[in-house]
Amino acid sequence: MTGQPQAGASTAPAWIEAQQIEAQQRDGRDPLSAFASGFATDGAVHLNGNSLGPPRAGLAGELERVVHGQWAPHQVHGWFKDGWLDLPRTVGDKLAAVLGAAPGQVVVAGETTSTTLFNALVAACRLREDRPVLLIEAASFPTDLYIAGSVARLLGRRVVTASAEDFDSFLRENGAQVAAAVAAPVDFRTGERRGIGPTTALCHAAGAIAVWDLSHATGVLPVDLDAHAVDLAVGCGYKYLGGGPGAPAFLYVPFRLQQAVDFPLSGWHGHARPFAMAPAFEPDSGIGRGRTGTPPLLSLVALGHALDPLLEVGVHALYSRSQDLSEFFLECLERSRPDVLEQLVSPRDPDRRGGHLALRLPDAERIEEALAARGVLVDSRPPDLIRFAFAPLYVTHEQVRRAVHELGDVVKEAR
Incomplete structure (x- = not known):
């Protein structure tokens, strides 16, 4: 990918297509991308690190198994029997x-x-x-x-x-x-x-x-x-x-x-x-x-169920995947909206930060609401921070690309 639009300029269709291709290629190379289909996202991009992300698709079945297979037949004896x-x-x-x-x-x-x-x-x-x-x-x-x-x-x-x-x-x-x-x-x-x-x-x-x-x-x-x-x-x-x-x-x-x-x-x-x-x-x-x-x-059952894929992948692979997603987010910003990237308050070095990035943008809460209306879930922190959290198993590079594109449009409309 070469060339760089001017700060605040509209992204050309060719540039959007190039970013889409790169995102798809990155997802194709990373086997962890396959885990995203196992979460019930309802089509949204979940970058909200505030309280929770989407449940695993099989959670309802796991809870039903406990309720109907243990609680209902065993009742109080489930504390010991199950x-x-x-x-x-x-x-x-x-x-x-x-x-x-x-x-x-x-x-x-x-x-x-x-x-x-x-x-x-x-x-x-x-x-x-x-x-x-x-x-x-x-x-x-x-x-x-x-x-x-x-x-x-x-x-x-x-x-x-x-x-x-x-x-x-x-x-x-x-x-x-x-x-x-x-x-x-x-x-x-x-x-x-x-x-x-x-x-x-x-x-x-x-x-x-x-x-x-x-x-x-x-x-x-x-x-x-x-x-x-x-x-x-x-x-x-x-x-x-x-x-x-x-x-x-x-x-x-x-x-x-x-x-x-x-x-x-x-x-x-x-x-x-x-x-x-x-x-x-x-x-x-x-x-x-x-x-x-x-x-x-039931809360313990849900947490135990959520932990299974994390254990399957391992924490070091999870960390590497999250770093890669956040770096791709910054690369997309740098190439399409360098003016927005200038508002980064997180360390640029991936080894000096955790799983989320923060941008300082005026009217952050309104931008959060506008992104949510476009199917991109983030969270703001007073007075002017917006956080983007990169959970490694249900976020894909294509979703990151989409989030950057929507963010650019929302910021442009705000100005």
Whole structure:
């Protein structure tokens, strides 16, 4: 492909055809493109990394199998006969493979991400009772900031919010005060990455507990929790995992900390002998102590079903595919709308970002709505960011090309 239109110029039909051919060729060369047909997209281009993508086409059949093949005939006995009680652990073990963790260190207790993060942060602070500071990045997802503030008030600690650069400096210079440090490997606005290994090593050098929110990384980015000696981690079951609306969150606790963590939410399913109905709480000796109440069966089934193709492909191939899609998006912008590409706020280097790109465009919310009317689903973030998320299994190069074309038209109309 040669030549480049002037900034803001209309794309010629020949140029559109050339982009279509290139997109089709790229999809034809990549065997992962075949997975897109296994998702119920209803013809839309799903680049919205906000809460969820399309379900797998077979989800309804899987839920029907559980409802009519287990729930209806077995009713209450399904908890034991069909393994429902074990789903927080069995789905957790599936997730462990995506997270770079050995089995037995991840549980999907059935809670929200907010509740799970609260549980993890209180437990982290309890592991360092003599330290007054809870450190968190200022650009963290709002819920993380809110929960950190609540935990600090509850435990009489002090929250320090720091920029990305000051976060590391604070650990080096004042690390002896830090009980726990909360970070995310992907900035939810810009997609910029923070290295899990180096940051965790900084925490450990200071004697602090490293807590990671993996919500914008899991399923699209290798996080290698065991290799990086992460202390605690949480993440949501939707976004790149595709578990569906309100899919439950997960909790990672390595073997070395499982008998030491003291979670504030000590529900009966986290008891060592839950059906003994004992009056005093005796925590499970392993990852089960992270459980709380009765698990949400159908949500766990949906999440487990969503994880199967991710496990089949493997996280490194997923990451490579997502990088390729995002790079193609930028190439298409560069060749057709370089004026729009100039508004990129994400790192240009693919190794320095996660699975999404962000552009700074005036009237971002209206542009999001206009794209949705054209069948391209993205999401905006105040005041002027639009994010494009490249889920590797249901997004194709042809869809990326279409999204860039529609974006160019919408931006042109807005001017």
